[in-house]
Amino acid sequence: xxxxxxxxxxxxxxxxxxxxxxxxxxxxxxxxxxxxxxxxxxxxxxxxxxxxxxxxxxxxxxxxxxxxxxxxxxxxxxxxxxxxxxxxxxxxxxxxxxxxxxxxxxxxxxxxxxxxxxxxxxxxxxxxxxxxxxxxxxxxxxxxxxxxxxxxxxxxxxxxxxxxxxxxxxxxxxxxxxxxxxxxxxxxxxxxxxxxxxxxxxxxxxxxxxxxxxxxxxxxxxxxxxxxxxxxxxxxxxxxxxxxxxxxxxxxxxxxxxxxxxxxxxxxxxxxxxxxxxxxxxxxxxxxxxxxxxxxxxxxxxxxxxxxxxxxxxxxxxxxxxxxxxxxxxxxxxxxxxxxxxxxxxxxxxxxxxxxxxxxxxxxxxxxxxxxxxxxxxxxxxxxxxxxxxxxxxxxxxxxxxxxxxxxxxxxxxxxxxxxxxxxxxxxxxxxxxxxxxxxxxxxxxxxxxxxxxxxxxxxxxxxxxxxxxxxxxxxxxxxxxxxxxxxxxxxxxxxxxxxxxxxxxxxxxxxxxxxxxxxxxxxxxxxx
RNA sequence: GGUCCCAUCGUCUAACGGUUAGGACACCAGAUUCUCAUUCUGGUAAUACGGGUUCGAUUCCCGUUGGGACUGCCA
Numbered sequence: 001x002x003x004x005x006x007x008x009x010x011x012x013x014x015x016x017x018x019x020x021x022x023x024x025x026x027x028x029x030x031x032x033x034x035x036x037x038x039x040x041x042x043x044x045x046x047x048x049x050x051x052x053x054x055x056x057x058x059x060x061x062x063x064x065x066x067x068x069x070x071x072x073x074x075x076x077x078x079x080x081x082x083x084x085x086x087x088x089x090x091x092x093x094x095x096x097x098x099x100x101x102x103x104x105x106x107x108x109x110x111x112x113x114x115x116x117x118x119x120x121x122x123x124x125x126x127x128x129x130x131x132x133x134x135x136x137x138x139x140x141x142x143x144x145x146x147x148x149x150x151x152x153x154x155x156x157x158x159x160x161x162x163x164x165x166x167x168x169x170x171x172x173x174x175x176x177x178x179x180x181x182x183x184x185x186x187x188x189x190x191x192x193x194x195x196x197x198x199x200x201x202x203x204x205x206x207x208x209x210x211x212x213x214x215x216x217x218x219x220x221x222x223x224x225x226x227x228x229x230x231x232x233x234x235x236x237x238x239x240x241x242x243x244x245x246x247x248x249x250x251x252x253x254x255x256x257x258x259x260x261x262x263x264x265x266x267x268x269x270x271x272x273x274x275x276x277x278x279x280x281x282x283x284x285x286x287x288x289x290x291x292x293x294x295x296x297x298x299x300x301x302x303x304x305x306x307x308x309x310x311x312x313x314x315x316x317x318x319x320x321x322x323x324x325x326x327x328x329x330x331x332x333x334x335x336x337x338x339x340x341x342x343x344x345x346x347x348x349x350x351x352x353x354x355x356x357x358x359x360x361x362x363x364x365x366x367x368x369x370x371x372x373x374x375x376x377x378x379x380x381x382x383x384x385x386x387x388x389x390x391x392x393x394x395x396x397x398x399x400x401x402x403x404x405x406x407x408x409x410x411x412x413x414x415x416x417x418x419x420x421x422x423x424x425x426x427x428x429x430x431x432x433x434x435x436x437x438x439x440x441x442x443x444x445x446x447x448x449x450x451x452x453x454x455x456x457x458x459x460x461x462x463x464x465x466x467x468x469x470x471x472x473x474x475x476x477x478x479x480x481x482x483x484x485x486x487x488x489x490x491x492x493x494x495x496x497x498x499x500x501x502x503x504x505x506x507x508x509x510x511x512x513x514x515x516x517x518x519x520x521x522x523x524x525x526x527x528x529x
Numbered sequence: 530g531g532u533c534c535c536a537u538c539g540u541c542u543a544a545c546g547g548u549u550a551g552g553a554c555a556c557c558a559g560a561u562u563c564u565c566a567u568u569c570u571g572g573u574a575a576u577a578c579g580g581g582u583u584c585g586a587u588u589c590c591c592g593u594u595g596g597g598a599c600u601g602c603c604a
Contacts (some may be wrong), residue, residue, distance in 0.1 A: 257599090423566050
């Protein structure tokens, strides 16, 4: 067993004596008292900007796994990179949880006995753990500067070696106390590195809940545990400490973490802690416009993939979730057609079904989910959602709709009475309003390209009675057509274009009924000129 | 370069080692007493390649190719 550091020196390195022993932390955060099979999951984003559709995918899976097993879903903010942190990002994440109905049971802004849930507030916990590692010789202070590390990397590249601080390249891994003190007296602040005992010639078998067992070379890198600039942990160390003491049972995360899995197993093994069940989800991809190749949907390059963007366009949140759910667990779609009671919230997902290959984000399919979802909504719900969207995202529409909420409702009701024949041309709230914009006089634009048959329009006005039933209304059109030697459809098209400005619309009779006598006649007269 | 992951219609996927390789989206065609949408019917379309193992391979093994991730005191 390697010689560790003295308590005094550890205190000096960390700036303070550890607040707790690991034993005390075990008592402070005892194993959870949950039923068998209950999963404790977490969504653990870093607050570096906007929420991304891939993040929402993660959030959904974690939420459902916890929820369907009567477990606990936590929201933990990984704000250990102070340089990249963006103000307001936490609020954005919370806002996403609220809007999509994926509220955590524990986490920032929620209560919970396993917090704090902001990593920046857990420094004492990390330091307490790392102090024992230093005392036991499993970690050591490292005074390498970034210039020195850069030089090491260059040399390794030149020599065709793997880059990193390991073995003989880890020049500080066996510093004696006197040398450490000398550095300290020099005013240098060390990072704390793992004293890795892994041997890359050996294999370590790591289990992934969906992929099975994966063999990796053991990790021999002395990775940083605690960063020198702010004393905060790196992802790896924070993951170890947090997911142990938060008693996470299932870590669902993106496949970008797969390469560090052997390290994480090593860390848990070193501590004598049981590792969680890991599941590494595949990426959500797109075809890159420039290279023509498939690649991960990225925060930086694909602003259209931001959750905020979906919200601004007014995609129904449940439809987005259903699309995502079907990717995470492809049986959902089929089960839903078989059993109409199946929905997003009651359909259980299976870890083993989570796909391992990257999926192209398919807007067409999303649109289909959305059409179906909107088609199945009640008219009150639909109207309410659209009004709610306009209030939050569109001052223009808000103003227009404001005094016409009942009118809007009757507009949206057109061809919605027969459940088998509901229109499915509404996709997003924004697009829905644009679809029906001609109903509003402020927005109606008369069609000046269309060559109206004015006699037909005049004839229609003279016989027009808003109280006519549909058959009578149609018969009048037929009569006009016969009288002028036109086709029925031609007369209908003349009326349609005059009244709506468009050649494609829903049922004309319903439109006129909703618009009312005056508006219809006005527009017809306008077309006549 | 090194390590690892992945590979069924255009897309998302289903198929105890034995199926005419199924479904959904998209697309095309036809029907549905006014256009559009809806609805209904039909259709085009896939196991990347090469070796094994096996009576039999989409399925198991190996290799090749292709795609992806990681290789930071970022997560």
